[in-house]
Amino acid sequence: MRIATGVVAALVAVTGLADAGGEAPRRVAEPTIRIERGVACVAPTAEMRRNHMTMLLRQRDLTMHQGLRETRFSLKNCVNCHASRETGSVLGEDGFCSSCHAYASVHIDCFECHSPMRQARATATP
Amino acid sequence: MNPDRRQFLGWGAAAAAGAALAPGLRLVELAQARSPEEAASALQRWGLLIDITKCADCDACVTACSKENGWTGHGRPETDPQWIRKVSLRDKRTGYAQTLPLMCQHCEHPPCVDVCPTGASFKRADGIVLVDKHICIGCRYCVMACPYGARSFVHEAVSGQNPDVPRGQGTVESCTFCVQRVDRGETPACVEACNRDGGKAMVFGDLNDRSTEIHRRLRSASSTQVRADLALNTGVRYQGL
Numbered sequence: 001m002r003i004a005t006g007v008v009a010a011l012v013a014v015t016g017l018a019d020a021g022g023e024a025p026r027r028v029a030e031p032t033i034r035i036e037r038g039v040a041c042v043a044p045t046a047e048m049r050r051n052h053m054t055m056l057l058r059q060r061d062l063t064m065h066q067g068l069r070e071t072r073f074s075l076k077n078c079v080n081c082h083a084s085r086e087t088g089s090v091l092g093e094d095g096f097c098s099s100c101h102a103y104a105s106v107h108i109d110c111f112e113c114h115s116p117m118r119q120a121r122a123t124a125t126p
Numbered sequence: 127m128n129p130d131r132r133q134f135l136g137w138g139a140a141a142a143a144g145a146a147l148a149p150g151l152r153l154v155e156l157a158q159a160r161s162p163e164e165a166a167s168a169l170q171r172w173g174l175l176i177d178i179t180k181c182a183d184c185d186a187c188v189t190a191c192s193k194e195n196g197w198t199g200h201g202r203p204e205t206d207p208q209w210i211r212k213v214s215l216r217d218k219r220t221g222y223a224q225t226l227p228l229m230c231q232h233c234e235h236p237p238c239v240d241v242c243p244t245g246a247s248f249k250r251a252d253g254i255v256l257v258d259k260h261i262c263i264g265c266r267y268c269v270m271a272c273p274y275g276a277r278s279f280v281h282e283a284v285s286g287q288n289p290d291v292p293r294g295q296g297t298v299e300s301c302t303f304c305v306q307r308v309d310r311g312e313t314p315a316c317v318e319a320c321n322r323d324g325g326k327a328m329v330f331g332d333l334n335d336r337s338t339e340i341h342r343r344l345r346s347a348s349s350t351q352v353r354a355d356l357a358l359n360t361g362v363r364y365q366g367l
Contacts (some may be wrong), residue, residue: 064258067166067250067309076289113259113294115287 031100032093037081042072052078056110075114083118091116160309171234171253172303172361173333174317175340175349178226179366182325185212187227190319194304196288207278209301210316224367227316227328230255230276230301231352232361238268238277247298253333253361254305259297268298273353276300303330303361333361 035041041048043055059073071077082096083089090097091111101108160166191210192198199206210229216222236255238247246262249255257268257277269277277300284293290306293299304314312318313330320328331340349363 060260062165064256064260065248065250067160067252067305068164069162069309071162079289113284113287113292113297115289115292117289119289 028103031103032096033100034084034094034096035081036083036085041081042077075110076119079116080118083116088118089116160311162309166250166252166254166309168251169334171333172232172308173253173331173340174232174303174314174362175329175343175365176227176362177327177329177365178224180325180327181224181226182327183225184324186319186322186324187316187328188212190315191229191301194288194307194315195291195302196284196286196293197299200282205279205281207280207299209278209299226364226367228274228276228352229316229362230272230303231274231358232301232303234359234361236358237271237273237356241267241271243267250305254303254308255300256302256305257298257300259292259294259299262297264296264298266298272300273356273358
């Protein structure tokens with residue numbers, strides 16, 4: 001009997017969800033993607049979404065070990081464009097990095113050491 | 127092979143060809159600031175000469191380092207970060223006292239690099255000894271290995287870093303010769319401060335380049351390496367010690 005009740009409850013729940021359709025809010029909040037500066041990123045959006053971590057990793061090693069400080073793929077350059085206008089940071093609830101990473105449930109270590117704040121100085125354009 | 131990798135190898139080949147084609151010309155050129163696309167080169171070796179006789183009783187170098195690199199104490203001298211410190215020496219017999227700044231000596235054969243289990247502690251091609259904090263596991267072997275006590279461990283969580291100088295809890299750090307400034311063609315913050323506010327005791331430059339002030343000073347007068355008996359060939363030299 002208990003099982004039957006459970007099944008019925010589950011069915012109701014499923015139909016309820018189906019009825020709600022597209023209007024109901026998603027269970028997980030969508031990330032906030034607000035670009036504050038610049039017209040184009042260093043690469044097309046699709047490529048950035050998939051490969052930004054690889055670009056950062058490669059630039060990291062080049063800068064650290066060989067002193068190659070080309071700004072195009074540097075974390076500083078990312079932050080300078082993507083930091084929020086209000087907070088000046090890429091972290092925080094609506095932060096460009098943190099909101100997407102919260103959505104994807106991927107922990108970012110970058111800002112344990114690196115500054116998440118925009119630098120006052122002008123940035124290199126792509 | 128993806129395009130990024132191919133491009134990178136291309137740059138490498140171009141750089142190698144450039145270095146091989148005209149070695150004599152490159153030496154002169156490399157004495158200037160590198161362009162951001164040019165890797166640190168073994169043709170250079172950065173060094174620092176400190177004239178103790180001019181070293182005033184001030185801490186302009188320490189203050190400037192702290193400001194540039196964003197490290198501060200927490201009132202706990204045992205564990206506070208210390209990239210550079212003023213050391214006082216006193217001859218017990220005569221009472222003659224001297225003071226000198228001591229920091230990472232940027233050895234040619236750095237013991238910290240020998241003992242690092244992950245390769246985080248490394249020497250860059252131009253002789254600057256650094257910690258790659260991305261791969262530092264915070265074991266502190268290097269802290270123990272350094273004969274100069276130049277390295278410190280970050281015990282507390284850090285915020286408000288200088289964007290050019292990332293620092294974080296659980297990693298080891300030390301003087302970097304202000305590598306972010308050197309890569310821009312500037313001198314380290316301590317040298318700049320000493321020449322502005324202090325006793326003008328510090329000279330920074332390329333030890334391999336005969337045209338530099340540091341090379342001229344080193345070849346015209348005797349200088350000392352601290353713990354020269356260890357044969358580490360330090361990049362930091364002292365005069366008047």
